[in-house]
Amino acid sequence: MDRRVIFNNKFLPYLLLAPQLAVTIVFFFWPAGQAIQMSVMEQDAFGLSKTFVGLANFKELFNDPEYLKTFWRTIIFSGAVALSALVPALLFALMAERVVRGAMFYRTILVLPYAIAPAVAGVLWLFMFSPSVGIVAYWLKKLGIDWNPKLDGEDAMILVIMAAAWKQISYNFLFFLAGLQSIPKALLEAASIDGAGEWHKFRTIIFPLLSPVTFFLLVVNIVYAFFDTFGIIDAVTSGGPAKATEVLVYKVYYDGVVALNLGTSSAQSVILMAIVILLTAVQFRYVERKVHY
Amino acid sequence: MSAQNIAQVDYSRSNWLPHVVLWIGLLITVFPLYVTFVASTLTPTDIAQTPMQMYPSLQGIENYTTAFTTGSKGTYLSPPAMTLLFNSLVVALVVTFGKITVSLISAYAVVFFRFPGRMFFFWMIFITLMLPVEVRILPTYQVVTDLNLINSYAGLTLPLIASATATLLFRQFFMTIPDELVEAAKIDGAGPLRFFKDVVIPLSRTNIAAMFVILFIYGWNQYLWPLLITTSNSLDVVVVAIKKMIGTGAEPTDWHIVMATTILALIPPVLVIIAMQKSFVKGLTDTEK
Structure with missing residues (x-):
């Protein structure tokens, strides 16, 4: 990875790195260190003194049924978002790969939700499904479906999952499309000549060859659902009703910023950090594998 | 079945199915945006009507002017959108x-x-x-x-x-x-x-x-x-x-x-x-x- 020809200069490279490193240290490493430090401390009610409590904050968290519930809820939420964003995206990509006329038009429209802020996406869906003014809520009522995300936790969860998946389909679609375009046409033609049907080709050729992309996207989608859906949840439900849509990131925010419980909030931050590190490691293992192809 | 037949089946299928599926995709993508756009051109009373009308109205001009220069008057006194x-x-x-x-x-x-x-x-x-x-x-x-x-x-x-x-x-x-x-x-x-x-x-x-x-x-x-x-x-x-x-x-x-x-x-x-x-x-x- 190293270049043969380089410039010789003792100070310039440090100068060039300085701005990025300054931001990194002040706003990333220092706060992360603080989070780790605070996670093993207990602050008294007036915020005057701190005492070292070891892993007590973590123990408290894992003994707290509320936290465990939030943990499971996050896993279900992420799984549901990933699945509902991956399956349609794959379907649309398979179809988009086959059309000639209008291909550019389809892609342009399907990519749009990527540009829309999570919180704004949340507002769009909140409005459509609002029991008082929403057009879709009205249709559901006509169909005899009892729908109220303001009172019913399950309805609220379904609503945030839909909004989150809607936004992520664009991203998945582009990656699936790129993946499909890299499958050698000769393979598919050979299969057709052997009399393989569409489904058979998909199962035996396309899907296996797409599996690295799919795996990569699965990780990316889980990371997205874990961390980037804060805006959606805050805009649509604020974690409610009765915490039914409170995921891990939302709880860190709520306990830290709203309830001002520094110790447990920091411990939660540290747990989240561990999760990101784990997911990033998994993601880069995939990249390594891909390089070996 | 001859190879030619398969090719024909493939051809006719690829003609309409992908377009239908993709149009469903477009609908899912655009519908929330369209509803929002329509609502942005209605009066509060029209929005409160159920079902809300599904085509834009000229009230939009006034809504956008208000949003851009004055902002919302609700619980949160928002600055103007500009x-x-x-x-x-x-x-x-x-x-x-x-x-x-x-x-x-x-x-x-x-x-x-x-x-x-x-x-x-x-x-x-x-x-x-x-x-x-x-x-x-x-x-x-x-x-x-x-x-x-x-x-x-x-x-x-x-x-x-x-x-x-x-x-x-x-x-x-x-x-x-x-x-x-x-x-x-x-x-x-x-x-x-x-x-x-x-x-x-x-x-x-x-x-x-x-x-x-x-x-x-x-x-x-x-x-x-x-x-x-x-x-x-x-x-x-x-x-x-x-x-x-x-x-x-x-x-x-x-x-x-x-x-x-x-x-x-x-x-x-x-x-x-x-x-x-x-x-x-x-x-x-x-x-x-």
């Missing part, structure tokens, strides 16, 4: 240009020089990928308070300027610049800064464009950070303000103004992604390689 959009634009542009500049020069340092600590610094930048704002909310907030950056553009933008993704992309691209170019430059007596300005930057144009789209959208759509860092309404970015305009139940929501502001808020990033679609697709798939 202020909000201006704030978002400042944040998006400062973050985008900041990230691109800072990443270009640090990738340049890592690729074109040898110096003690080179890989250590590179890894330091890389690791920030694993520390999103969401994970270090409170302590970062505290640092920004200590530095007196609360309620300022600096506080809104500076902490977002480090970028592992952009640095990785530029580093990857810089490594493909042929050694001969560097040699030629050295023979001509061009120093590292001259080479950076006259060779590296012009060669990086497509990559810079790709990063521009992704980072502009990233900056414009920031939510959690501005929510924490601004307590004064006049510094709110548009995305945060929209959420605040929606009443919590006690007060009715000015839906027509909220919807008009929502449309105004999504126009800039949508225009950028449409205008620079090629760069965007390339940039997105390249950064993840």
Whole structure:
């Protein structure tokens, strides 16, 4: 990875790195260190003194049924978002790969939700499904479906999952499309000549060859659902009703910023950090594998 | 069944099925946007009608004028959308240009020089990928308070300027610049800064464009950070303000103004992604390689 020809200069490279490193240290490493430090401390009610409590904050968290519930809820939420964003995206990509006329038009429209802020996406869906003014809520009522995300936790969860998946389909679609375009046409033609049907080709050729992309996207989608859906949840439900849509990131925010419980909030931050590190490691293992192809 | 038959079946099927499925996709994508657009052109009374009418009305002109120059009157006295959009634009542009500049020069340092600590610094930048704002909310907030950056553009933008993704992309691209170019430059007596300005930057144009789209959208759509860092309404970015305009139940929501502001808020990033679609697709798939 190293270049043969380089410039010789003792100070310039440090100068060039300085701005990025300054931001990194002040706003990333220092706060992360603080989070780790605070996670093993207990602050008294007036915020005057701190005492070292070891892993007590973590123990408290894992003994707290509320936290465990939030943990499971996050896993279900992420799984549901990933699945509902991956399956349609794959379907649309398979179809988009086959059309000639209008291909550019389809892609342009399907990519749009990527540009829309999570919180704004949340507002769009909140409005459509609002029991008082929403057009879709009205249709559901006509169909005899009892729908109220303001009172019913399950309805609220379904609503945030839909909004989150809607936004992520664009991203998945582009990656699936790129993946499909890299499958050698000769393979598919050979299969057709052997009399393989569409489904058979998909199962035996396309899907296996797409599996690295799919795996990569699965990780990316889980990371997205874990961390980037804060805006959606805050805009649509604020974690409610009765915490039914409170995921891990939302709880860190709520306990830290709203309830001002520094110790447990920091411990939660540290747990989240561990999760990101784990997911990033998994993601880069995939990249390594891909390089070996 | 002969091969010709199969080809015919394939042909006829590929003719309509993909279009039908893709149109369903378009419908799912566009419908929420369309409903929002229609609502942004109705009077509050029309919005409250169930079912709401599904075609726009001329009331829209008044709604957009009110949203743009006055803002919502609900529980949250929002500044006019022009202020909000201006704030978002400042944040998006400062973050985008900041990230691109800072990443270009640090990738340049890592690729074109040898110096003690080179890989250590590179890894330091890389690791920030694993520390999103969401994970270090409170302590970062505290640092920004200590530095007196609360309620300022600096506080809104500076902490977002480090970028592992952009640095990785530029580093990857810089490594493909042929050694001969560097040699030629050295023979001509061009120093590292001259080479950076006259060779590296012009060669990086497509990559810079790709990063521009992704980072502009990233900056414009920031939510959690501005929510924490601004307590004064006049510094709110548009995305945060929209959420605040929606009443919590006690007060009715000015839906027509909220919807008009929502449309105004999504126009800039949508225009950028449409205008620079090629760069965007390339940039997105390249950064993840």
